[in-house]
Amino acid sequence: MRDVQVTAAAGVGRRVERGAEAAPLHGIAALQRAAGNAAVTRWIQRAAEPPQAGREREYAMAPTEHGEWSDFCSMMREAGVADDVVDDAWQLVLGGLADQGQVNAEAVRLEGVQERRDHAASNTWFWDLVKLVGNHLEIKTPTLALWSGGAAVSDHAWAKGHTPLERTRFGRVLDRLVVTPDWDLKLPMWSVVSKAFVSRATGPVHIFLRAYDPESVLVLQEVPQLRVIQQMNPNVTLHWHPVYTQADGTLREVSPDLELVDDASYASRDLCVAALYQYLLRVHDRGNAQGEHAYRAMSADLAANGNPQD
Known part of the structure; x- marks a missing residue:
């Protein structure tokens, strides 16, 4: 069994315990590696906001609590994706879903149908996701x-x-x-x-x-x-x-x-x-x-x- 390592960053830890089949916990260090400083800033801002309707924002703050986290890990590993990429991809998926409501609200205010569609698909979390995978x-x-x-x-x-x-x-x-x-x-x-x-x-x-x-x-x-x-x-x-x-x-x-x-x-x-x-x-x-x-x-x-x- 590999040792458990915890690194604190702004109150969030990242635990790695592969041998015991425990999922890694995402923290700011992992998020910064996956999506850069802008994503980290949004993450910190979200942590300071009051809870909102829907669980997407909660899961973006605690990705491993999502019910499909273990399934995602298993399927990505079966697909031959490296563990660190799996971790980052999941953070980007959930971070994007958490912010998509705001992106959609901005899109609705635009006039053209195609313009609204393009803006709805401008979520930088998802674009970082496809760069990664x-x-x-x-x-x-x-x-x-x-x-x-x-x-x-x-x-x-x-x-x-x-x-x-x-x-x-x-x-x-x-x-x-x-x-x-x-x-x-x-x-x-x-x-x-x-x-x-x-x-x-x-x-x-x-x-x-x-x-x-x-x-x-x-x-x-x-x-x-x-x-x-x-x-x-x-x-x-x-x-x-x-x-x-x-x-x-x-x-x-x-x-x-x-x-x-x-x-x-x-x-x-x-x-x-x-x-x-x-x-x-x-x-x-x-x-x-x-x-x-x-x-x-x-x-x-x-x-x-x-x-x-x-």
């Missing part, structure tokens, strides 16, 4: 995958031989954690991690759609980022796949002649979305509950543009 977002397959329409679409992309964010080492860890029940706090973290993931594209990118949502992270953030990357690297090409869920839950892709096939790749978003919309309008069985969500999402989108379908 960026190498653990690497893909093992030749091609990167993006998707929209539910986790089953991500699984479909993986089965086809492409790597979505959730199948990277760090993405898999985040995907298995709850961390906070407040999605408004968690979504910006995923947005930042997604940007870091997309920035790794160096070749073909396969994009899978079960339903087209013009307000999705895929459409508003990921694809525009890929367009910028394409200007610098012509090897980055986009391949679009319209996906339909059959009554038995299996996913197939929609061909140009509206047949369900194993693989249907389109060179543009518009061709892909047109095939998906046409299939849902003309072929979809309203008795197929598995495909009904996509049908209704499509109908709502068309109705919003003056083309009601029901």
Whole structure:
């Protein structure tokens, strides 16, 4: 068993007791190493503030008290992440969640939709997080995958031989954690991690759609980022796949002649979305509950543009 070491810093200790499987306690020294002096200043300011609603701020002050701390450690170690990186990454996750409420409040006061989204994803804790764990977002397959329409679409992309964010080492860890029940706090973290993931594209990118949502992270953030990357690297090409869920839950892709096939790749978003919309309008069985969500999402989108379908 290794010795226990405690270093005091502004009243906070860091204990290391690996041999006994005890989790390290974060302190200001660890936080400074992970995110610099500005993060330490915010940490000290938070300690002096009165308690607020929600537990995110409490956990940022005492990270190892979070119920998923041990699970995070185990999964990160299984992913091959060094212990000191695990410690710092957890501090950055919880510190970011604690500050995200304020960042969101600032974003709401901005006028443009994209401007609000960009500001919500400007949380420096999360950007420090991807700097720390960026190498653990690497893909093992030749091609990167993006998707929209539910986790089953991500699984479909993986089965086809492409790597979505959730199948990277760090993405898999985040995907298995709850961390906070407040999605408004968690979504910006995923947005930042997604940007870091997309920035790794160096070749073909396969994009899978079960339903087209013009307000999705895929459409508003990921694809525009890929367009910028394409200007610098012509090897980055986009391949679009319209996906339909059959009554038995299996996913197939929609061909140009509206047949369900194993693989249907389109060179543009518009061709892909047109095939998906046409299939849902003309072929979809309203008795197929598995495909009904996509049908209704499509109908709502068309109705919003003056083309009601029901």
